[in-house]
Amino acid sequence: MELTQYVAQVQSFTAIGAALLICVAAIGTAIGFGILGGKFLESVARQPELSPMLMMRMFLMAGLIDAFAAISVAVGLLLIFGKNPLLLEVVNVAAQKIG
């Protein structure tokens, strides 16, 4: 019964941690993309002839910004759906105790 409590605790904290991982990174990326797109539109409005060059650089920057969000989404999803190493530790200790 005690073991169930521990497992539930680890699972719930993992869920909160993974959700924080994904959402904080998403907030940062959203703000970044907003600023990036806004500036791009501004500069295209000012100098429309530069728009192909700026478009390419904007996509480069978009990929750079995107990376952190993608990495945190990957880690978060792995914690939820894959093998959870934190939970594995609890199970290992419990297995030792039980014998």
Next chain:
Amino acid sequence: MSDFLHPTEGEYIQHHLDHLQLNLHTWKIGPTTGFWTLNLDTLIVSILVGLLFFLLFRSVAKKVSIDAPSKLQNFVEMIIEFVSQLVKEVFHGKSKLIAPLALTIFVWVFVLNTLDLLPVDLIPKYLWYFGVDDFRFVATDDPNLTFALSLTVFCLIIFYNFKVKGFFGLGKEVFFHPFGIWLFPLNFIFRMIEECVKPLSLSLRLFGNMFAGELIFILIALLPWWIQWTVGGIWSVFHILVISIQAFIFMMLTIIYLSMAHESSH
């Protein structure tokens, strides 16, 4: 995996995250851990795709004609011109290595990423009938491959730093910038962090994007079959953008880092 066709949810996801591994101590194929492990699926897919790319481009180059270019030749020329244009814009010195390296990285990573758009069960299921338990055919969502790529670029950066600037020139740049001569330990630490972050961010960026994409495709595959096409379709269209941008960024950053190694910025 006893029952491939009717696993539970957790089993299904875990099954798609396992590599076809070869243990180099015992020469047995099967899930192992430790350093002396080869991920056979990554190796096979990446080498096959690399060979395909080289042989295709080589055959086009052999049969090149000015009067009557084939459609394939036009296509290959388009890619090569695109890459060489980018290299000319960013890199101002002379180098026989950078443009071919950029082309190889771009096409190779792009094709490996594109395999992500195949249905997640297509290849593993056919291979399962031949007795192969786990097979991940998207090579770029294995961190080993992305780190191999970025560490190769890292070695080239170090090599060209030494070759172009010389031992003393590089030493001067590492120790005396950006804070001047009296803070040289701080300068050195800053420079080391800057250099070490390059391969890390290069490989983790590609790995993170591809892994997240693949994992979401796996999760979509768990939905009932009549709803899959809506979410799957949207994510596929978005993913086409992601895979081309990631291949482009990997190439672009390689060119930028190597040109930074060629010219002293201070």
